[in-house]
Amino acid sequence: MKPIDLRSDTVTRPSPGMLAATMAADVGDDVWGDDPTVNRLQAVAAEITRKEAALFFPSGTQGNLAALMAHCERGDEYLVGQMAHAYRWEGGGTAVLGSLQPQPLEQDADGTIALERIAAAVKPHGPGLGTHLDVTREDVDRFVAAVQTYFAEVAR
Ligand SMILES: Cc1ncc(COP(=O)(O)O)c(C=O)c1O
Numbered sequence: 001m002k003p004i005d006l007r008s009d010t011v012t013r014p015s016p017g018m019l020a021a022t023m024a025a026d027v028g029d030d031v032w033g034d035d036p037t038v039n040r041l042q043a044v045a046a047e048i049t050r051k052e053a054a055l056f057f058p059s060g061t062q063g064n065l066a067a068l069m070a071h072c073e074r075g076d077e078y079l080v081g082q083m084a085h086a087y088r089w090e091g092g093g094t095a096v097l098g099s100l101q102p103q104p105l106e107q108d109a110d111g112t113i114a115l116e117r118i119a120a121a122v123k124p125h126g127p128g129l130g131t132h133l134d135v136t137r138e139d140v141d142r143f144v145a146a147v148q149t150y151f152a153e154v155a156r
Contacts, residue, residue, distance in 0.1 A: 030056075060085065065093045074099035079121055081107040 005011045014022070028035035038056050045054035057063035064086040072078055078094070080087045082104045086094065094100040103121055105113045 061090045061093065064090060065098060068094050068100055069098045072098070072100050075101070077101045077103050077123070079103050079105055079113070079118055081105060081111065081113055083107055083111075 026036045028038075030038050033039065041056050042054045045056075046052065055066070057066060068078055068086065078100055080102050082088070084104075084107075087102050087104050094102060105117050105121055107113055
């Protein structure tokens with residue numbers, strides 16, 4: 001199977017068919033929810049990820065920031081791989097814009113963080129100690145059942 005790298009428009013180029021589809025797409029105002037193409041994309045994304053709803057973001061950096069801000073409150077800490085894009089390559093956006101504190105952890109060769117390492121990094125909760133935490137792992141090119149199983153274990 002030939003993998004398709006969907007991480008960024010820096011690693012993909014639109015084919016003539018994709019460009020033609022873009023030019024011919026039905027468009028509208030996304031704020032009013034009347035862009036039929038975006039609405040369809042979000043509906044398909046929600047369906048294939050088995051979520052209630054999905055939101056389209058035009059860049060990975062924006063999507064990562066929005067996802068972390070949606071899951072955390074100001075002052076929260078999130079556990080993140082040392083090599084994760086959101087931690088390493090996004091200009092500290094979660095701290096600058098989201099008031100979130102990253103707790104970077106060493107990753108294994110497959111990109112996961114060992115469950116014991118996650119458990120050891122969880123700090124006590126309470127006033128002055130930060131509140132809850134979120135574990136992030138973004139890896140669309142390897143978004144397979146194994147990752148979902150891993151996250152199910154992390155969530156326990
Ligand atoms: C894993 C990963 N996440 C996020 C991004 C950022 O995507 P964008 O350039 O669309 O902001 C990249 C870009 O290379 C990436 O490799």
